[in-house]
Amino acid sequence: MDKFTTLTGIAAPMPLVNIDTDMIIPKQFLKTIKRSGLGVSLFDEMRYDRDGNEIPDFVLNKPAYRDAQILVAGDNFGCGSSREHAPWALLDFGIRCVISTSFADIFFNNCFKNGILPVVLPQEAVDALMRDAENGANARLTVDLETQTVTGADDTAYRFEIDPFRKHCLLNGLDDIGLTMERAPAIDSFETQMAQARPWI
């Protein structure tokens, strides 16, 4: 997993609330057995018509946002399915940070496994950043994980909260599984206890 430290980039505005994982990456793209290559299908049904032509109105098709690395999104982003294809598609497109007032739990969790930073901010802050994002390439946002801030076009910095363990893993690009494997003795002893306490499992 790539580290996430700081990011300065173009933010694309997606004010729609409840953007679900079926919108982010529709089911026909879940048939892959790989993690890569999904960026071209990100937001497929909003982004392309039935013949595969780009829909010019869709934000990521606009020239100003083709290189967006940040999304500023409406409430409850990523609701629905557990498909990790959603963060894979975002990452493959180049999105490393999504800012919203709230995220669905499973999507939120999946982001951290892929070096994407989901930032939760209050409504007023998201509204201000959404206005910045609407200014396109002239309004780059800066996300600094170490200081836990998002800085808007007018240099206003918005501080966000993040779980310390997740922050540590993201800053250092750590592999969870490797970390947990080091705790094998604790897992062994838990299994031994459980075999006595709940042998039917």
Add this chain to the structure above:
Amino acid sequence: MTQHAGAPRTLYDKIWDAHVVDRQDDGTCLLYIDRHLVHEVTSPQAFEGLRMTGRKVRAPERTIAVPDHNVPTTWDRETGIDNEESRIQVDALDRNAREFGVHYYPVNDIRQGIVHIVGPEQGWTLPGMTVVCGDSHTATHGAFGALAHGIGTSEVEHVLATQTLIQKKSKNMKVEITGRLAPGVTAKDVVLAIIAKTGTAGGTGHVIEYCGEVIRNLSMEGRMTICNMAIEGGARAGLIAPDEVTFTYVKGRPHAPKGAQWEAAVAWWKTLFSDEGAQFDKVVTLRGEDIAPTVTWGTSPEDALPITARIPAPEDFTGGKVDAARRSLDYMGLTAGTPLTDVTIDAVFIGSCTNGRIEDLRAAADVLRGRKLASGVRGMVVPGSGLVRAMAEEEGLDVIFKEAGFEWRLAGCSMCLGMNPDQLAPGERCAATSNRNFEGRQGYKGRTHLMSPAMAAAAGVAGHLVDIREFAAQPA
């Protein structure tokens, strides 16, 4: 292991405490996983990860694999899967299951079906367990008083390799349904009414415990319908305290404990309830008597209304929901002010992990006995597992469905998400017993109205959405 010795604990607290392997100072825990269910869509990258790092499946005996999302439901599926990508994915599961030695129900096994129907049916799901699967509807298993939730593929790999998950505890939310349900009102209506009240993000960050007289009086199958859609209310997991209904359902299933172990298990299971005075961070109460047969009109499960209502206008909402409602109405091809019962349909889908169990099929068949689908309406019944199908056939339900004009299919996820050929055509409108009405969910530009099996069957006969309470009163 217990952090709150003595203090009243919720059901969630108790299951959590019983599975903490260790805990860091900031509250991050390593949680032991008792059952890991695996399907073909969210697991290939995880198994590949194990291969690339030379890791093994730590507890293959706790891991159960079954293909469900991609499998065709047509009767010729023994001859193979036409779609190349689907075939590759199902073949990959087959290879991975055999190579890593996990329990496995291949496509042509009578026990194959939707993973969340197979788990309980085979007795893999038991009260007090932790259950995970790379699928958000893992919440279903919470009906047994098991802490069950969906995970992404990275976590699938983590559980395969370590049989644990790195977790922080969620908050406790209580949803109580008091009193009794009126005739014609089912578990599906209850859960849609809950989501309509709490919103699709109402349970975010929480584990919901469903309780109250209405929940106690539901069968296990109804309870599974409720917990299945906890995720549609934003909660990764829903829970219902186990009781005699649970124990009766579990007893005798292939992987349920037997003999002395059964007695020991039940003794522990009986301690799994929220203590008097346990603290909940959020409490929502609904009166059973207030719940009507409920349907969705929009493209979020929170867009649910009593069948007696009219299609709302964007202006009826506030904030970001105004634009979302406008977009939904446009997508759904609906006009504000139209009575829901005037909405005509083109298709009926009966199945899914929400409503693909035997009681669901019986409820739909009861409505369809001696009746036919309206002209121009197509219908599909997809049992949740091969065993559900066999039971339905033994009861003659398949004949009722076929005589009514429905297609009778083999088990799978099917048109709930349309990863196989079972999809809506653009613009086609479906009365569906599934769980999500998202844009494109059942097929590109397909339009989904969620409802109970009886309501979906009745809509098929009438050709439009109907109030089952009035419909049922008419002679067939």
